[in-house]
Structures are given as structure tokens and as C-alpha cells.
Amino acid sequence: MIELQCPIPISDYPVVTLAHGGGGRLSQLLIERMFVPAFANAVLETLHDGAVLELNGARLAFSTDSFTVSPLFFPGGDIGSLAVYGTVNDLAMCGARPLALAVGFILEEGLPMEELWRVIVSMQRAAVAVGVPIVTGDTKVVERGKGDGIFINTTGVGVVLPGVHIAPQRAVPGDRVLINGSIAEHGIAIMAQREGLAFETELVSDSAPLLDLVLRVLEVGGEHVHVLRDPTRGGVASALNEIAAKACVGIRLDEERIPVTEAVRGACEILGFDPLYVANEGKCIAIVAPEVADHVLETMRAHPQGAHAACIGEVVPDHPGKVFMRSRIGGLRVVDMLSGEQLPRIC
């Protein structure tokens, strides 16, 4: 029997706040205090990007994501392609090839029919690009003022590739931390668009499918690829903190090796954001054994989605559960999980 008493004390958080959906510390609190104890089971407790289930000798990956991004259309993408790529990317992070997607729409009364059609066309193109069929769906409509245009849930099933064993717990000291390109592009593009900010360089979301890149990384790295993670809400900092905590290892980043474009760096300074905490939608962190690191990095760089790939750090035995960064001038600082809400409705 589960507790009837709410496990998050009302005195701390009487109501749900935007930060509870931000991908940082408060999101984790909801998951750890409410969802995991309530729905207690071994698969959920792995807290990976998706669940992996055994079925007739196959390993089935299963992942869900709701998309509430505002605005619906932004430079580099829209809610439709984001919803397809987002869930397919989560399956890829389990080492799985997608089998099919289910789509649930929650539409707001008064949504222009043309806008819905633009989103559907974008989903269709994204699904074709990734080679995944959308096989089932559901549509609900809520009254004006009870939704916000379009919310989309996409849930995917996929098959984990043979010989592949991806899990946050597999990060071990000595492993290298790789990323396939410049960070913070999605979050900053959304924020600039939302605030109507004009920058000299157009800021474009990195929203993209990562399946093909991941398949090549796995081909080259095989079982030496220990962890894959797409650093969406909460950014690279939150994703790595989760991995460090689950694997009980430290992760040391090198500030000067983290790729950030000049445009994004400038916008972050103006908007007051740290790029390490800003969402990505076309980035993949790969934590791999040192013996394959160079080869995986070359493979990433040879791929259209990985031209600016870099090795940004290393898994270390000290400070287990923590992420820290060696700054350009040599100092070390702790890189915490995102606390509070940085950018609501980013995905």
C-alpha cells in the first residue's frame, strides 16, 4: 500500500511550479519522491530516457515525451518535427532503432486549421526522414483558454540493437565524455524568438534526428559505448549530473573544449544564461571507453550531425555524484544541477 500522505511537504511546495517541469532539481524531486515510489518497479527505477522490456528474446525500448513548446514554430523547427525527433532520439539513446510512433494531440478550441495542418505536414516529413511510421493516435480538444494551441505527446517503441548495453550506471572512471557539436542552440533560439530579440546572427535551433549518428557511433564503439544521453531540458549540466549520481562517479569537464558558437555565447551573455543549462534538441552525449574514444569522435565528425563534435571531459573516480569543470584559467568549480526554472516550455 502506498502512502496516502503527499510525499512532498505542502509547506515546501504547496503547488506545482514551472520549475517542476524544467528538467532540473525540482523535476527530479517530483520523479524521485512521487513517481518512482508510487509506480515502483525495476524498469522505471533505471530512470533512463526510455524503458527497456524483454519480449520473445528481443529487447523492446519504450519512451514517451509530451511537447508543449511555445511558440509552435521557431527558427530551425516546429513542435511537429520536434515531437518526432524528440522521441526517436530518446529511443536512440537506449541504443534502439525505432519501430513505430503513437501520437496524441491536445488541441485548443480556436486553433487555426491551417496551423494544425502545417504541424501535421512537418511531423510527416520528420517521420519519413527518420524512417519511422506513425501507426496510431488520439486527438482531444479543450476549450479556449484551457490549452495553448497544440500540445503533442509522442510515444515510441523500438528494438535495442544486439550487443548494445547503454545505461547511465555504466559510466566508469577513465571513460571519455563526447558531444556531437555546439551546445545551447535550441533553448537560445526559442528564447530569442519568444522575446522578439533580434541578433546580428540568426539563432537557429539544433532540432535534428540523432538516430543515424547513434547507429554509426554504435557500429564503431559497440559495447564500449557505455552511456548515451540527449541533453534537452536542463542542458548538458543536468544530464551529466544525473549520470554522475546514478553511476556514482565524478565527471570533469574542460571549459575550453565545450563547443559553443559565438552567436549563442553572445546571446547567453545578453540574456543571462549559462549555456551548460540551456536545452539542446540535436545533441548527443556519448560516454565511451578510452580505447574507442578517438575512433568514435572521428566517426561523429564525419557525420553531418557531428561536424563540431568534441571530447569535453572525462569520468573520474573522485567526487562521486558530482560534475565539475576546469576553467580556461585552470580553476575547478562544481557544476550543479539546474535549480529553479530557466526556460519554461522549451520542448
Add this chain to the structure above:
Amino acid sequence: MIELQCPIPISDYPVVTLAHGGGGRLSQLLIERMFVPAFANAVLETLHDGAVLELNGARLAFSTDSFTVSPLFFPGGDIGSLAVYGTVNDLAMCGARPLALAVGFILEEGLPMEELWRVIVSMQRAAVAVGVPIVTGDTKVVERGKGDGIFINTTGVGVVLPGVHIAPQRAVPGDRVLINGSIAEHGIAIMAQREGLAFETELVSDSAPLLDLVLRVLEVGGEHVHVLRDPTRGGVASALNEIAAKACVGIRLDEERIPVTEAVRGACEILGFDPLYVANEGKCIAIVAPEVADHVLETMRAHPQGAHAACIGEVVPDHPGKVFMRSRIGGLRVVDMLSGEQLPRIC
């Protein structure tokens, strides 16, 4: 390449209306004109309650549903148990045993934390009752006034039982139309609660898991069970119209054999609803070959979820694509698909 021009003429429907989510004619228009042509594939085109995919010799059922019911708590259930039962019921209607559920929450800023916890507790109990683990999830938070408390998407995967072949297209003339009890209870309970109507008898939703009942029906009826369908949004009338259209058969109902409680009949008269169009959340229509009909009906009646089961009609060769009803006094009338919106946000 799909059409860039919106396939629903702006002159007809410039914007999405509540009726587009009502489960009737306009819902069907969205599906037939937009979703099916855009996402064109053979599995989606079956338009069943869920998709069935082949995997390593197993048949995987895959179904998604978003729940936006208002109010969140109602006599006989709440959004949490409804979201679990709803998707497990959809899998059951494919003849599948559930393997796992994924849950996506869209929460509105300001939602009392206690209310979220009550919903989670209810989901957990429902999942335990059905024996399905919730293995993965996602939580988003939208600003106050951009959502409505809690929306839940549940997506399920299951395994279709061997020897079972359920599809709307399998209805053939001579088949009997069975239902496991009184209709319209969910919709009327929600409506009475929402409108603050007091009736002498309390109106209680029939929200319930149908898996166990379906397993027994399949045990007894085997491959002679041709179609299973839970008549949710749009009610029995819309569900049967969809089946009649897909199977190119007529369906004749006998008014006097359709179970409706006195309380529901009275409330429908006061509220101006036809019970045939009102949503159910614990009812299953089974269309079965005549040789097993009596046995299946007895099996339903012996089950706690089927005490008031009845044979309500027959599949006939005439009027293909139409549902019609023989009234108490012997006349025949056409029972159309729901047109317009009857009860918004019923599930």
C-alpha cells in the same frame, strides 16, 4: 510528397472546434482527411483502437490516449484511474494483454501538489489492479491559464493473444452484437457532476478495467470473436457506425434490448441526451459469430463487469455501412454517427 494545401477547406472549418474532439463525425473528418493521408501506412489505416505490429513472431499491440476529463475527480473514478484503464482497455480491444504503460503528464502551474498526489495514487492502484507496470514517463508544466490542472497521456504496449484476430473489418452478417452492461453511465455521471445537478439516485461512472472480462470472452469465443470495441467518446452509436462502415455491413439494434438504468434514462431525458451517444468507460461491445454468442453472453454475465450483459443486435447484409434500430413499437430508424459536440472533455 504530401499536399501543402490544408485538406479541410478553411471555408468549412477555419478553426478547430470542440466537436473535432468529440468522437463523432468531425473527429472522423480530422482523421480521414488529415491524419490518415499524411501519415499514410497500412497499420494506421486499420483505424482500430490500437495498432498491431509484428515483432520476432509476436504481435505487439500499441495504443495511445490523452485524458483531459473535467472535473479531475468524479463519482466512480478520476483522471488517474481513467487514464490507466482507458489505455489498457484499448489494448484489450486488440485482443492483447498489456506489457507496460508510459505516462506523460502536462500539469498547469498552480496545481495543488496534494491533487497531483491523489491522481498518482489512483493511477498506481489502477495499474496494480490490472497488473501492468508503469515503466517510463514524462512531466511538463505549462503556465497558469495555458492548461487545466492535469492532462495525462497514457500509451501502452501489449501482446496479442495467439489465435486471436480482432478487427472491425471482421464483422459479418449473422454475427451477434453483445455488450457487457448498461450504457451511458460515464458521460452522464460527468455531466451531472459538472453541472452540479442533483438526482435522487447518484449517477456513477462505469470506469473500469475490461481486461479480465475480455480474456474470458476470448477464452470462450476464440477466433469466433470478430470485433471488440469500447464505446467511449461518441457512445455506442458512433462505435457501431465506424464498424459498419469499415466492414461494409449493416448493424441492426433492438431498442428494447439495450440496457440503460432508470437513473441514466431519467438524467438523459432531463439533460436532453440520447444514451446511445453518451460515453462509456467500462463497456465493451463484442461482435461474435452466432454459434458462440450464447456462451459468450453467459460468460459475460458471470463476470463482475458483466452482470447486465445483453445481446443488443445483429450484423445484417442490408444497408451496408449503416446502423439502424428497431424501436419498441417495431419501427426502424437510422442511428447516425454523432454529429456536433455532445459532451466536451468527457475523457
